[in-house]
Structure formats: structure tokens, C-alpha cells
Amino acid sequence: MSSKLKETFTAADRAPAATPPAPGALAAKVRTLVPSMTRSMQRVAEAVAGDPAGSAALTVTGLAERTGTSEATVVRTARILGYPGYRDLRLALAALAAEQAAGRAPAVTADIAVDDPLARVVAKLAHEEAQCLADTAAALDTAQLEAAVGALSAARRVDVYGIGASNLVGQDLVQKLLRIGLIAHAPADPHLAVTNAVQLRAGDVAIAITHSGRTTDVIEPLRVAFEHGATTVAITGRPDGEIAQYADHVLTTSTARESELRPAAMSSRTSQLLVVDCLFIGVAQRTYERAAPALSASYEALAHRHDPRR
Amino acid sequence: MSSKLKETFTAADRAPAATPPAPGALAAKVRTLVPSMTRSMQRVAEAVAGDPAGSAALTVTGLAERTGTSEATVVRTARILGYPGYRDLRLALAALAAEQAAGRAPAVTADIAVDDPLARVVAKLAHEEAQCLADTAAALDTAQLEAAVGALSAARRVDVYGIGASNLVGQDLVQKLLRIGLIAHAPADPHLAVTNAVQLRAGDVAIAITHSGRTTDVIEPLRVAFEHGATTVAITGRPDGEIAQYADHVLTTSTARESELRPAAMSSRTSQLLVVDCLFIGVAQRTYERAAPALSASYEALAHRHDPRR
DNA sequence: TCACCTCATGAAAGGTATTTTCGGACCGGT
DNA sequence: ACCGGTCCGAAAATACCTTTCATGAGGTGA
DSSP states (O other): OOSOOOOTTGGGGGTTTTOOOOSSTHHHHHHHHGGGSOHHHHHHHHHHHHOHHHHHTSOHHHHHHHTTSOHHHHHHHHHHTTOSSHHHHHHHHHHHHHHHHHHTOOOOOSOOOTTOOHHHHHHHHHHHHHHHHHHHHHHOOHHHHHHHHHHHHTOSOEEEEEOTHHHHHHHHHHHHHHHTTOOEEOOSSHHHHHHHHHHOOTTOEEEEEESSSOOHHHHHHHHHHHHTTOEEEEEESOTTSGGGGGOSEEEEOOOOOOBTTBOHHHHHHHHHHHHHHHHHHHHHHHTHHHHHHHHHHHHHHHHHHHOTTO | OOSOOGGGGOSGGGOOOOOOOOSSTHHHHHHHHGGGSOHHHHHHHHHHHHOHHHHHTSOHHHHHHHTTSOHHHHHHHHHHTTOSSHHHHHHHHHHHHHHHHHTTOOOOOOOOOTTOOHHHHHHHHHHHHHHHHHHHHHHOOHHHHHHHHHHHHTOSOEEEEEOTHHHHHHHHHHHHHHHTTOOEEOOSSHHHHHHHHHHOOTTOEEEEEESSSOOHHHHHHHHHHHHTTOEEEEEESOTTSGGGGGOSEEEEOOOOOOBTTBOHHHHHHHHHHHHHHHHHHHHHHHTHHHHHHHHHHHHHHHHHHHOTTO
16 A cells, blocks of 8 residues: 555545544544535445444445445545545444444443343443442442451461351352461351351451341351450441441441342342452462462462363 | 264254354453464464554554464454454454543553552452453353353253352352242262262253363263253353363353462452353343242341341 | 374465446536 | 536456465374
């Protein structure tokens, strides 16, 4: 593509000269230039302006057919619009289509309805959870987090109490802590939790995870741990709940809007997991000397379970 | 795959992985597919993912030169990424570039460093996970999801196989399914999983969750379930992995960028949970008559555990 | 270690899409 | 009717994309 001779009407496209390949201002450009176009070119220009996405999918021949003109005319139109040829106009059309598609995205704010098609369910869920993450991150008290991380880093032993979905979050944390050499447990049985809590003493850490802040089966072991001198942390959506009475540090999770199909208790999981991840990374940073080798060691050890050939 | 036992190989041909031209999920797609690419293709894939705008401006020959490969390799890469040829990849690149230009491409957050203050850790983690959600949602194959939901809704019994962190995701799903009246299990013990799988038959559903797609302990029970006629679903980050051979439906989770403190396997959890949530909501919608009362019933039943005074 | 096999790879052939050329159709004026 | 001009599309010429195929690197088994 060098500076070859242009067609006879080279002078014509000097008019919109100094016009760089227009990205999104294409519609406007079409409007200003249409009057100076010939009839066939106008048809082409209107077609591309009216349906950028559809036109971008067509070849020069296809667009010529759709507009009832010839390939040559399509190329000439592309030139007038300021592109070196149809190829480049086509790229610009694809870009334009993507741009305006991105523009109308925020239609996902409504609740998930019973009759939503799955594609919308996916979009809404992803959006809600992302929102939840942002809320949690914004509301998280860094000082409390710092304190909790400090306690964990020096802990002899860590207990995590949680029931139901929160217990899964607790186990997630435990799995991670184990990988960097800490001793951690997340008993699912409330009685076992209390039994464990009794063993804790100063220097140990107990973490309770409960969205409502009022789950008796979780409060109880935390209280016991608290009374035995352990450092206690509560991860809850209700920082003023009963659980806070027995927590040295409270980490607040955000509460997403509820909906019938997706109650608050369910969406709290996302928030809790973020907090738990932050705790983990914080501890990993502070104990990096020990943590880094321990991390690689556990991946090494698991490698053959993933690929027996190794 | 020559003539074998009839049931041993009904694998990939049932799921032709009809991947539609990915619009904005290209970066994520590259990440999930790069591991299965050859070296030269990886160079090409990384070039397009790293500089969509720049790459879109190049012809096959140009891109081949820039990546130090041949035209053939570029075309092959485009195919792997799900496009019919380079031409279409190029259009998608232009679209992607426009999209992220319009969306004010969020400054690519650097990896989490050992010396990041906690506040930044929180922000980065939240951002990464949100990104992961968006990627997953964009790349999720709705048809596969639909099929999986359909199978689940009609299932007599559901088994979920997963190990380690993936097992927790499985348990999360099981907890939810139980609440709407399905019979579900997520055995953590691989032997128990196989034992369970043997009990499955046509009309039952088995779901395997593994990021790597190669976890032997998860593949095995899914294979058994597959061979016993159950409908099988794989939730994995490697849709081409061994696990896919035994899966009627494959749901692809996206792979986040790795970092030393937060390996890919760890961040896959977010993605898996989103998929699992979508499955749940889908099933709840389709069995609404049964699900809605069951949901309220379980909350009622738990109420006194949260506030004994009631 | 070596023979053998597999598969990734790029050079070049083969096709398609785009661009250019070229001549005819049309229009208004003489 | 003829002439000078513009507009237009068919088809040739070219640029670009795709496919084929031979080659050699890297791995496998003896």
C-alpha cells in the first residue's frame, strides 16, 4: 500500500483531508459527506451507518450486493469516508459496533427473575457478585484487617468457626493456611468447635464467620476461645451483632441486595471469601520467608495427582 | 479412537464445543487456551492479547513477521481461538480494542507484591476477582449451561466430584441443591466418589470440578458415572483436558493471571463458584413450583439457630 | 546410543477478497 | 445528432488469506 495513483477524482477526497481513520465519529462523517456523494455511494454510506455490525460481517462483494451496487463503488465510498480501502472501513465498522454494544451494557441491574433466560442470569449474577466485591473492598477496615493479619502471622494455632456455607469459607481459609505451614482447623460440628476452642490460649487465633452475626453455634465457640485468652476475629455482615462482643477484631462483609432466588445469606459468600483471601495474602506476605517455599512445596507434592506421567 | 467398546468413547463428539466468536472475552480465552498451544502459537496468542489494536492493524504476513513465525501459524492460532480464519480474528481484535478504549481500560493491575500495603492488596484482589467474574461470564457457553441445567432439573440424584478447593465449591453447590429438594452429594474421598459413581444410572447427573482438567481423583469417578449412563458435566479451566472425554457438557471456567502469592489454581475458585451459582439459579427457575416452597422451608427451619428468642 | 516416530513449523502453492482499470451508459448542453 | 463530462459496474490485476506439503526438531522405545 504505497502512494499509488488514485482514481480520477483524487481531488475529491482532499476535501475531508487531514481526517484520520474515524473511530466512532463515523455516523457524523457519513452525514456531512453524503450530500457530496453520488447516488450509489449514498446507498453504501447509509447502509454502513445504519448497520455497522451487519456491514462489518460482509465482504466487499456482499455489501455491494446488499446495496445493489458494485465492489468498485463500495471501495470508492470507503475512500470518501477517509479510509485507504474497504478493508480498513470494515475494521472501523467492527470497532464502532463493539463500541456501541459496550454502551448499552448496564441493563443488568434488575433482580433475577424466574423467567430470565440463562444468558441474562449469568450476566446478572456476575454483575451482582462484582458489585459485592467492590462494596466489600471499599468498606473493609484496613486497620482491623492489619491487626487480624498480625495475630494470624504469630499464631501457634488457628481455629475457624462457621456453619453451612460459612463453614465452607472457613475450610477454604484453612486449606490455604495449611499450605503456608500454619496449623488450622475448621470444625463443622458445633460441639467439636467448642471442644477445640477450649484448647486455645493466648497467642492462638479464633476466627468466626457468620453473616447474620447471630448464629449461636458459631458465637459459642468464639466466646469460649475469647474467654480462654485467644485473639478472636469475627467476619460478619453485622458488626454490631452479638458476635462482636467476643471479637477483638471485626471484619465487616457487605450485604448484597436480596432476591427471592438469591437470598442475602447466599451472596455473603462472595464477600466472605474476599476477606478471607485478604487475610491469607496478608499472612503470606508477613511470613514470606516461610510461606514461599511451603507454597511451592505443596504444589510440587500435588503435581503427580494432576499428571501421573510426571 | 478406533473400534473400542461402545461406551468407552462417546466423548468429545457429543459436545462439539460450538464456541461463538468471542467478543470481549478474548484475553480470557487466550489464557485458557495458551497452555494447549504450541510455542509458536503461544507467541502469536500473546501478541494479539497484549496489543489488540496494534495487531488488528497488521495483515497475516505482518503479524507473522512481528511474532517471528509464519502466516500458517497465525491462521492456526486464529482457528484455535475459535475463529474461522485470521480475517475474523482481526475484526474481533478491532472490536476488542474499541471496547477497551471506550471502557477506559482499567490500568492493568500489577501482580500483588510481597511489600504491597494491605489496602492495596484488598483493592487488587477485589479487582482481580471482579475481572475473573466478567471473563467467566463472557466466555461461558450458554448452550452447555442450558443443557446441564436441564439434566439437573430432571435428575433423580446428583453427584459432585472435586478435590481440595474444588471440593468446597462442590459442597457449596450440594448445599444449595439440597435446599430445593434435590438429592446431592459431594464426596471428598476419591474412593467414596467412585463408589458413589457406580450407583448412578441414566437420568442421574455427575458433575466434576477440576481446574486443571487432569486431576486423576476427579476424572476417575466421572468416567465411572459416564460409563454407567449418567449425564456428566465438567466444570474445568481446560475444556480440552482429559476430563472432557467423559463429559457430556463442558462448562469452562476462566483462568486468571497467575502470581506467586496467588496461583491460578487458587483464583479459579471465583470462576467455579459463579458457574455453580448459575447452575443453581437455572435449576431453581426450572423447578420453581417445587423450589420456592423448599427454599422458604429451609430458611424457616434454620431461623432459631440464628436467633433463639424467636 | 541410535533408529524411529510424531508433530510443530514455515515455504510455497492455491484460493478469495479487494483494488484498479477500463469502457460503456447516461445526462445536459450545443 | 454530437460532444464533454460524470457515474458506474465488469473484469483484470493485485493483495491478502488459506491450505498443502516437505522438513526437521524433539521425543520414545529398543
